[in-house]
Amino acid sequence: MTENKPRPKPKKEAVPMPKQAPKVRRNNFNEVATGYTEQQALEEASRCMQCPKPQCVTGCPVEVPISEFVKLLREGKYEEAIKKIKEKNALPAICGRVCPQEEQCQEKCIMGKIGEPVSIGRLERYLADWERNKGVETPPKTASTGKQVAVVGAGPAGLTVAADLAKRGHKVVIYEALHLPGGVLVYGIPEFRLPKSIVQAEVDYVQKLGVDLFNGYLVGRIYTVPELLKRGFGAVFIGTGAGLPAFMGLPGENLGGIYSANEFLIRVNLMKSYAFPTYDTPIRIGRHVVVIGGGNVAMDSARSALRLGAEEVCIVYRRSREEMPARHEEVENAEEEGILCKFLANPIRFFGDEKGWVKAMKCVCMELGPPDESGRRRPVAVKGSEFVMDTDTVIVAVGRTPNPIIQSTTKGLSVTKWGTIVADECGKTSIEGVYAGGDIVTGEATVISAMGAGKKAAKAIHEYLMKNNN
Amino acid sequence: MYEILSKTELAPKIKLFEVSAAEMAEKARPGQFLILIIDDKGERIPLTIAGFDVKKGSVSFAFNEVGKTTKQLGQLREGDTILNITGPLGIPSDIKKYGNVLCVGGGVMIAPLLLQIRALREAGNTVTAVIGARIKDLLFYEDKIKAASDRFYVATDDGSRGCQGLDFLKDVLEKERFDRCIVMGPVIMMKEVSELTKTHGIPTVVNLMPIMVDGMGMCGVCRVTVAGKMKFGCVDGPEFDGHKVDFDELVNRQRMFLPEERLSSLVWETVGGCKCDGK
Numbered sequence: 225m226t227e228n229k230p231r232p233k234p235k236k237e238a239v240p241m242p243k244q245a246p247k248v249r250r251n252n253f254n255e256v257a258t259g260y261t262e263q264q265a266l267e268e269a270s271r272c273m274q275c276p277k278p279q280c281v282t283g284c285p286v287e288v289p290i291s292e293f294v295k296l297l298r299e300g301k302y303e304e305a306i307k308k309i310k311e312k313n314a315l316p317a318i319c320g321r322v323c324p325q326e327e328q329c330q331e332k333c334i335m336g337k338i339g340e341p342v343s344i345g346r347l348e349r350y351l352a353d354w355e356r357n358k359g360v361e362t363p364p365k366t367a368s369t370g371k372q373v374a375v376v377g378a379g380p381a382g383l384t385v386a387a388d389l390a391k392r393g394h395k396v397v398i399y400e401a402l403h404l405p406g407g408v409l410v411y412g413i414p415e416f417r418l419p420k421s422i423v424q425a426e427v428d429y430v431q432k433l434g435v436d437l438f439n440g441y442l443v444g445r446i447y448t449v450p451e452l453l454k455r456g457f458g459a460v461f462i463g464t465g466a467g468l469p470a471f472m473g474l475p476g477e478n479l480g481g482i483y484s485a486n487e488f489l490i491r492v493n494l495m496k497s498y499a500f501p502t503y504d505t506p507i508r509i510g511r512h513v514v515v516i517g518g519g520n521v522a523m524d525s526a527r528s529a530l531r532l533g534a535e536e537v538c539i540v541y542r543r544s545r546e547e548m549p550a551r552h553e554e555v556e557n558a559e560e561e562g563i564l565c566k567f568l569a570n571p572i573r574f575f576g577d578e579k580g581w582v583k584a585m586k587c588v589c590m591e592l593g594p595p596d597e598s599g600r601r602r603p604v605a606v607k608g609s610e611f612v613m614d615t616d617t618v619i620v621a622v623g624r625t626p627n628p629i630i631q632s633t634t635k636g637l638s639v640t641k642w643g644t645i646v647a648d649e650c651g652k653t654s655i656e657g658v659y660a661g662g663d664i665v666t667g668e669a670t671v672i673s674a675m676g677a678g679k680k681a682a683k684a685i686h687e688y689l690m691k692n693n694n
Numbered sequence: 695m696y697e698i699l700s701k702t703e704l705a706p707k708i709k710l711f712e713v714s715a716a717e718m719a720e721k722a723r724p725g726q727f728l729i730l731i732i733d734d735k736g737e738r739i740p741l742t743i744a745g746f747d748v749k750k751g752s753v754s755f756a757f758n759e760v761g762k763t764t765k766q767l768g769q770l771r772e773g774d775t776i777l778n779i780t781g782p783l784g785i786p787s788d789i790k791k792y793g794n795v796l797c798v799g800g801g802v803m804i805a806p807l808l809l810q811i812r813a814l815r816e817a818g819n820t821v822t823a824v825i826g827a828r829i830k831d832l833l834f835y836e837d838k839i840k841a842a843s844d845r846f847y848v849a850t851d852d853g854s855r856g857c858q859g860l861d862f863l864k865d866v867l868e869k870e871r872f873d874r875c876i877v878m879g880p881v882i883m884m885k886e887v888s889e890l891t892k893t894h895g896i897p898t899v900v901n902l903m904p905i906m907v908d909g910m911g912m913c914g915v916c917r918v919t920v921a922g923k924m925k926f927g928c929v930d931g932p933e934f935d936g937h938k939v940d941f942d943e944l945v946n947r948q949r950m951f952l953p954e955e956r957l958s959s960l961v962w963e964t965v966g967g968c969k970c971d972g973k
Contacts, residue, residue, distance in 0.1 A: 468914075495738070496735075508953075
C-alpha cells in the first residue's frame with residue numbers, strides 16, 4: 225500500500241545550517257557552523273530525489289557515491305553510510321566543511337533546478353562527526369604487498385595518497401616539513417572553519433591504516449627525492465603544495481605591520497598566537513586592518529583579524545563583488561560579522577611612521593575592462609583617482625606560489641615556468657617512480673581537487689608497483 | 695623528540711647544546727640553520743648550526759638567553775628532549791679555496807664561526823679570524839678559534855679584552871689584501887664590517903638570521919631587501935652579499951615584535967616556568 229502512496233513533494237529550501245550568531249562568533253575562534261542535528265540531517269536527506277542516474281557524483285573530484293550514502297543516512301544506517309563515503313574519501317569531516325560543494329556535487333543536483341540543491345556537504349559532515357563522536361573503528365589491515373612508498377607532504381593530497389596506498393597493502397611513510405601534519409588544513413584554514421582537533425582525528429585515521437608519519441623532515445634538505453628512491457622506496461609522491469606567499473612589489477611593503485596572509489594565518493592557526501602568551505608565538509593586531517585580495521584566504525585573514533580584536537577590518541579588492549574568487553558563503557559570513565569591503569581599489573604604496581610601522585596605504589580606483597585570460601573582467605586603473613586609507617595592519621592575500629625546494633634538488637624533474645611540477649593526468653612526472661599532485665602541479669587550488677589528484681596518483685602508483693615489481 | 699646529549703655554558707647566558715639527530719648530522723653543512731620548537735605551546739626559532747658529528751649522530755647549536763624561548767631552552771638539561779628540530783635549512787656556505795679569507799664573528803655567532811673557519815681552512819684558505827663581544831666575560835672559544843686560524847684578533851665594545859671596537863679592522867684591511875670576508879654576528883656588527891670591506895672592494899658574505907616562523911619559505915616574515923630586491927632569509931639565504939643588504943630595514947624588522955617578546959618573557963619569569971629564582 226505504502227509503495228503506491230505518492231511521495232510528498234520535497235521542500236524547495238534546504239535545511240539551514242545552524243550557526244553561532246555573528247555578534248557572538250566575531251569574538252571567538254570556535255567553529256561558526258555548528259552542524260546539523262540528527263533531525264535536521266534526516267530532513268535534509270529526505271529532499272534527495274534518489275535519481276536513477278545521479279549527476280551529483282559526476283561533480284565530485286573523488287567520486288563519493290553520494291546518492292547511496294544519502295539513502296543509507298535516511299534509513300538511519302549511519303555506520304554503513306559513513307563507510308560508503310570512506311570507500312572513496314578518507315577525510316570526510318574535512319571535505320564536509322571546506323569543499324566548495326556549490327560548484328561541485330551540489331551544482332549538479334537536480335533539486336537545484338526547482339529550488340536549493342540538497343546540502344550534500346552538510347550531510348557528509350553530519351556522518352563524519354557522528355562517527356568521530358562515537359569513536360572511529362580501526363579499519364582492518366590489508367595483507368602486505370611488501371612495497372614501500374614515500375609521500376612528501378602531509379596535506380590533503382599526501383594524506384589521500386597515503387590512505388589509498390595503505391588500504392592496498394603498501395607500506396607508506398609520510399615526510400612532513402612542519403612540526404604538525406595537515407598542510408594547509410592546519411596552517412591555512414582557521415579554527416573557526418575547520419577545528420584542528422578534526423584535522424588531527426582524520427590524520428589519526430590515516431595513521432591507523434598503518435601509515436608512518438615523520439614531522440619536521442624537509443625533503444630536499446634532509447633526504448632528496450632520488451635518495452628516497454635509493455633507500456628502498458619503490459615510488460615517491462610529491463604533494464608539497466603552494467605554500468609560498470606572493471607579494472605585490474610595492475614601495476613600503478617591508479614596513480612593520482605588513483604580513484603576508486600566509487604569515488598571519490600560520491601564526492594564528494598553526495602556532496595558535498590567538499592564545500598568546502599561553503602559546504609563545506606573538507601576533508600584533510592593530511585597530512584598522514586592511515586585507516588585500518578577494519579569495520578565501522583573504523576572507524580567512526579578515527575574519528581572524530576581527531576575532532583578534534581589530535576595531536575595523538576592510539577587504540580591499542581590485543575587481544567587484546561578482547569577480548571575487550572566495551566562496552559566496554564565506555563572503556556572506558564575513559559581512560555578517562561586520563567586515564567591510566572596498567571594491568575596485570588597488571594599493572600602490574605604503575607609508576610608515578617614524579618607528580618603521582605602517583600607517584597608511586595609497587590606493588587607486590579601478591574600473592572593469594574586457595575579460596582577461598581568466599575570464600574575469602580585467603581591472604584598469606582610473607587616472608587621478610588615488611586616495612589614502614589609514615591603516616596600522618595590512619595582510620597581503622594576493623596568492624600563493626609552489627614550494628620550490630624539491631624542484632631545485634631533484635635532477636631531471638620537469639618544472640613549468642611557474643615553478644609547478646609537470647605531471648600527467650595520473651600524477652606521473654618526468655622521473656620514473658616519481659608522482660606529484662595537488663597545488664604543486666596545478667598551482668593554488670582547492671583541498672578537494674588536491675585529494676582528487678591524490679586518488680588518481682595512488683591508483684597509478686599501485687599499478688606501477690605491482691606491474692614492475694618495484 | 696630530540697634528546698639533549700650535552701649542554702655547555704660558553705659564557706653567561708650563552709649555551710651550547712648537542713642534540714641527537716643522526717639524519718640531520720649527515721646532511722648539515724656550514725652556514726645552514728635549524729628551527730626548533732621546545733614543546734606544543736612553543737614558538738619556532740631559527741638557530742645557526744654550530745657543529746655536526748656523523749659518527750655520533752649529533753648536531754650542535756649555540757643560543758643566547760634573551761627571550762622567553764631561549765630562557766626556557768637554557769633550563770633544559772642533558773637527557774631532556776625538544777619536541778621538534780627541523781633541519782638543515784637554508785643554502786650551505788660556498789666552501790672552496792678563495793685564498794686569503796677574513797672571518798669575523800660576534801656574540802653567540804662565534805660558535806658557528808668556528809665551524810666556518812675550520813671548513814675554509816680545510817679547503818686550503820689562509821684564515822684571519824676576528825671575534826668580538828660586548829665585554830670580556832661574554833667572549834668564548836678564544837683558544838679554539840686561535841688554534842683553527844692563521845691569524846687571530848679579539849675585540850670588545852668596552853676594550854676590556856683585546857681591541858676596543860672594530861676600528862682596528864681599518865688597519866688590518868689597509869695592510870693586507872683579502873679575497874673574501876665572512877661575517878656572522880649581530881646585525882649592527884655585520885653592517886659595520888660590510889661598510890669597511892666595501893671601501894676595499896672585498897667580497898663580503900653576511901649570515902642573516904631574521905625573524906622566522908616556518909623557516910622554509912612559507913611565511914615571508916624573514917624578507918630582506920638585497921640589491922633592491924625582496925629575498926627570503928630562510929630559502930634564498932641565510933648568506934647574502936653584505937654590500938647589498940638593506941641593514942636599516944633589517945634592524946627595523948628585527949624589532950617588530952619587541953613589546954610582545956618582552957611580555958612573553960615577563961610572564962615566563964613572574965608566573966610560570968622560570969626556575970632561576972630571580973638570579
